[in-house]
Amino acid sequence: MNLLRYPVIIEPLSEDDGGGFFATVPDLPGCMSDGETPEEALINVQDAIAAWIEAATENGQPIPAPTRKVA
Numbered sequence: 001m002n003l004l005r006y007p008v009i010i011e012p013l014s015e016d017d018g019g020g021f022f023a024t025v026p027d028l029p030g031c032m033s034d035g036e037t038p039e040e041a042l043i044n045v046q047d048a049i050a051a052w053i054e055a056a057t058e059n060g061q062p063i064p065a066p067t068r069k070v071a
Contacts, residue, residue: 005066008045010038027064028052 010023013034021038023045025031031052035041056063 006049007067008042010041023048025049025052027067 006025006027008023008025010021013020013022020034020036021041022034023032023041025045025048028049031045031048033041033044033048035044053063
């Protein structure tokens with residue numbers, strides 16, 4: 001499965017939250033990661049997507065298909 005097909009939202013974190021960037025995957029509830037740069041957050045969230053899919057598979061949960069756009 002191509003993990004990059006899942007839309008990812010990357011947002012800056014405030015300095016109060018430690019700075020850097022926060023990445024979430026709307027199609028996969030609770031799937032998120034962060035990084036010092038947007039690029040690092042995107043790389044890190046790919047590991048989170050893989051772990052989310054692995055856990056869902058092990059628990060017999062359905063894997064949602066990637067959406068094409070984010071509302």
